[in-house]
Amino acid sequence: MKKYLLYFFVITIISSCGTHPFRSSEKSYKSQLRGFQKKLSSKKTTPLENGINPEWISTVNFNLRKPNFIIIHHTAQDSLQQTIRTFTLPKTQVSAHYVISDDGKVVQMLNDYLRAWHGGNASWGKNTDINSTSIGIELDNNGTEPFSDNQINSLLALLSRLKKEYNIPTQNIIAHSDIAPTRKSDPSVLFPWKLLADSGFGVWSDNEIKEAPQDFNIEQGLRIIGYDTRNLSSAIKAFKLHYIQTEVNDILDPKTINTIYCIYKKQ
Structure with missing residues (x-):
């Protein structure tokens, strides 16, 4: 009986050591990949509202x-x-x-x-x-x-x-x-x-930041850089979090304006 229990204990330890801690996520990952593979391999076309059913002819020019x-x-x-x-x-x-x-x-x-x-x-x-x-x-x-x-x-x-x-x-x-x-x-x-x-x-920004022109549109500059400016205050804070990390606020002082202009010019 003791020999059997020892054997069972050893097998349990070996099994647990060999178990991937994220086995369920690996299984789900593979399952989703199979689903995507099926979709990518499909050549089924969808009829249009005008009754035309597109014909499938495979191109040879494509990649991911x-x-x-x-x-x-x-x-x-x-x-x-x-x-x-x-x-x-x-x-x-x-x-x-x-x-x-x-x-x-x-x-x-x-x-x-x-x-x-x-x-x-x-x-x-x-x-x-x-x-x-x-x-x-x-x-x-x-x-x-x-x-x-x-x-x-x-x-x-x-x-x-x-x-x-x-x-x-x-x-x-x-x-x-x-x-x-x-x-x-x-x-x-x-x-x-x-x-x-x-x-x-x-x-x-450059080591020596040039002064922005008097007519520089700050909101437009931030938009051209890429920021969503519908909430201009948040866009200014996000810009300063990235480029002026010592002053993370929405204050548009000369340093902030000139830095925005500098980054804008690099786009």
Whole structure:
């Protein structure tokens, strides 16, 4: 009897060690991929209102859609594991392509060509469906702590690969707060945007900022940069969170106006 119990105990331990902690999410991921494969393979056409039934003739000239933006977030959670759990529960309805931990570990959670749910109700310029054209990167950070060197180094390495692989424009590497100024403030004021820009990821103001013309339209300038200016106060705050991190408010002082003009000229 003791021998049987010992054998059962050993088998249980071995089985538990070999169990993937996110087996259910892997199963769901594969199931959804099969569903997408079926849709992509379908050659069924839909009749039009005028009674015409389109004929299917396959073209040979096509490829996958590619991302054109990279959106950087902080998780606002306390650990990498907590974030992974959040992104593997169907009820949360949120995800990202990559999560980077404080120690620099990188976890990829979705193929780059697939649409993650990371931007929410957001826009940049005329693009009102950011999720369909972007890669979402989440940084393991609760929003009040500095970003570690290891984490930023991994982010720079990841940005280097993504920018090169998908030919993403430098100015299209932006923040969650940029695309959703009334709702979001991530990544936090502690995020090193200047360091990223100096490395070729995103734009930054000149060392010597020129004075904006007297007739410079600030609201129009922010709109041309990409901001949704329907709530102008929020757009100004989001701009300063990115470019003037020592003064995150909606005050349009000369420094703010001139910085907006400088970034506007780089578009």
